[in-house]
Amino acid sequence: AQKVTQAQTEISVVEKEDVTLDCVYETRDTTYYLFWYKQPPSGELVFLIRRNSFDEQNEISGRYSWNFQKSTSSFNFTITASQVVDSAVYFCALSDENTGNQFYFGTGTSLTVIP
Amino acid sequence: DVKVTQSSRYLVKRTGEKVFLECVQDMDHENMFWYRQDPGLGLRLIYFSYDVKMKEKGDIPEGYSVSREKKERFSLILESASTNQTSMYLCASSLLVGGRGSYEQYFGPGTRLTVT
Numbered sequence: 001a002q003k004v005t006q007a008q009t010e011i012s013v014v015e016k017e018d019v020t021l022d023c024v025y026e027t028r029d030t031t032y033y034l035f036w037y038k039q040p041p042s043g044e045l046v047f048l049i050r051r052n053s054f055d056e057q058n059e060i061s062g063r064y065s066w067n068f069q070k071s072t073s074s075f076n077f078t079i080t081a082s083q084v085v086d087s088a089v090y091f092c093a094l095s096d097e098n099t100g101n102q103f104y105f106g107t108g109t110s111l112t113v114i115p
Numbered sequence: 116d117v118k119v120t121q122s123s124r125y126l127v128k129r130t131g132e133k134v135f136l137e138c139v140q141d142m143d144h145e146n147m148f149w150y151r152q153d154p155g156l157g158l159r160l161i162y163f164s165y166d167v168k169m170k171e172k173g174d175i176p177e178g179y180s181v182s183r184e185k186k187e188r189f190s191l192i193l194e195s196a197s198t199n200q201t202s203m204y205l206c207a208s209s210l211l212v213g214g215r216g217s218y219e220q221y222f223g224p225g226t227r228l229t230v231t
Contacts, residue, residue, distance in 0.1 A: 009155075033217040045205065045222040091157065095217040101146050101165065101209060102173070103220060107157040 002027050004094050006106035013082050014114050021077040021109045023092030029053075032096035034075045035103070036066065039089040051075065082113045118142070119223035121206050127229045134193040136226050138206030145211035147189035148220060149173075149181060152203040164189055165211055196230045203227050 003026040013019045025034065036048040049059065051068055059066045063080045079086050089110045093103040122137035140147065148163040150173075160173030162181040170181050178200060182190045189208075193200055204227075207220040 035219060037222075043203070043225040043227075045207075047219045047221065050217075050219050101211060101217060102148075102160060102163060103158075103217075105158040107155060 002094055002096060002104045004092050004104050004106035006090075006092055006109050008109045009107070010110045010112070012112045012114060015084060016081050018078060018080050019082050019111065021079075021090050021092075021111065023075045023077065023106060025073050025075065025092070025094045027094060027096045029096040032094060034068070035093040035095075036075075036077050037091045037093065039091065039108070041088070045091065048077075079111075082111075084113050084115050087111060087113045119206055119208055119221050121204075121223040121226050123226050124224060125227050125229075127231065128193075128196050129231055130197060132193075132196050132230075134196050134228065134230075136191040136193075136204055136206075136228070138189045138191070138208075138223055139187055140189075140206075140208040140221070140223075141187065142208065142221070143186065144208035144221075145186070146209045146220075147183065148207040148209075149179075149189065149191045150205045150207065151175070152205055152225070158205065161191065196228075198230050201228060201230045 005024045032053045034051045037045045039045045056068050065078045067076045089108045091108045092106045095103050119140045128134050149161045150158040152158050159175050161179050164170045164183040180192045203225050205225045206223040209220040210218040
């Protein structure tokens with residue numbers, strides 16, 4: 001069965017601190033896809049990144065970086081030098097060969113960056 | 116830019132009413148999805164559609180139906196609204212992948228429905 005766990009329900013950091021959001025997934029398939037989304041207070045989910053299971057290279061985009069480790073079934077998200085605009089709920093999601101175009105979402109991590 | 120729009124940001128309905136939530140996307144995506152979002156439960160899939168007039172049940176289809184008469188439009192219908200259907204409803208769309216693979220989904224702004 002497919003499952004995504006985001007154990008951190010809420011995190012608060014002071015501006016300019018680094019913060020890591022954890023995502024642990026479960027799937028029996030060898031081919032799968034992982035995603036991160038940001039949901040700011042306005043409500044609309046914004047796509048951040050897509051990663052397939054054959055590409056374990058870490059990715060960096062500005063202050064954002066993602067660490068994909070198949071050995072621990074984790075796809076963690078780090079924000080460096082956090083800013084108030086980073087305050088949002090962040091969701092990790094999984095799709096695989098069985099689910100195809102259907103996603104399984106974690107329950108989300110609410111990040112508050114304090115000025 | 117992908118754009119997914121939803122007919123209302125906020126909606127208040129009475130128990131027993133029939134409710135229509137409309138979603139339109141402008142990127143010619145084959146797939147469209149309806150989710151509901153509740154605190155502590157994340158996003159749960161209600162229904163999705165991979166083509167006109169085609170639909171598949173998601174994880175929580177009970178109490179809902181859908182309609183897809185045109186490729187760009189996907190409607191969620193609450194036949195007889197109940198208070199436990201008070202929630203945030205999110206629509207999404209994505210390209211269809213044949214065989215293996217998965218593309219990212221793009222989301223609308225959501226409709227916060229309150230059933231009294």
